[in-house]
Amino acid sequence: MALLFVAGDQGIKEHDLADLLEIDGAALRQNLEQLKVKLITDGESGIQLVQYNSTYKLVTKNENSELLTKYFKAGLGTKLSQAALEVLSIIAYRQPITRIEIDEIRGVQSSGSINTLLVRKLIKENGKKNVPGHPNLYVVTDEFFDYFGIKSLKELPKIENFEDASEIGEINGES
Missing domain, CATH: 1.10.10.10 (Winged helix-like DNA-binding domain superfamily/Winged helix DNA-binding domain)
Incomplete structure (x- = not known):
């Protein structure tokens, strides 16, 4: 999960993730599916794992959108110099x-x-x-x-x- 976190908005391609973790594609997909289920079922987790083509990334859950919008509108997010x-x-x-x-x-x-x-x-x-x-x-x-x-x-x-x-x-x- 740490690799997905630091990859941020860009996410990380499946083959790059498999190479970094030194596991084959099938084992990686199985691990990612387990992580996906774990995050979805954890009511206290505000994030979820999504896949776009062959890229995986962590994103916030939809149910947090109102709170996050409020946060950014309040100007608490990072501002430009x-x-x-x-x-x-x-x-x-x-x-x-x-x-x-x-x-x-x-x-x-x-x-x-x-x-x-x-x-x-x-x-x-x-x-x-x-x-x-x-x-x-x-x-x-x-x-x-x-x-x-x-x-x-x-x-x-x-x-x-x-x-x-x-x-x-x-x-x-x-x-």
Whole structure:
């Protein structure tokens, strides 16, 4: 179960799990089925084992969805740093855009924030720019829209409505 836990949202493929545990596929499937039943029948466990094609992952049980929604709406979940929000805003308004272009707009290096946003799946690489070095182009993802509760980029405030960049921070709930 520890491997499934640390695999997180990505889960872990059956063959990788079998290799790591050094057991054959049939024994692994039997163990996973036992774990699945154990988690489902344990009334005190808030997690369950699910299989998507050949990938297994631990997820929260559906009956906890209301409580978890309340938790995240209360802002108790992990929040994005101001730097990550700045980078995300730039990408949302200027996509597709390269890291170098983001750095030029911000005046500081942005690779750490970009990595955070990639891991959180709020942005993704979307091709390469046809310039020397062929840098990655970044765009927002469906998770971005879900995270901010919007359906399209048209719902973002118009950039022309800002007198200066400090107002962007105020809109994002920062001071």
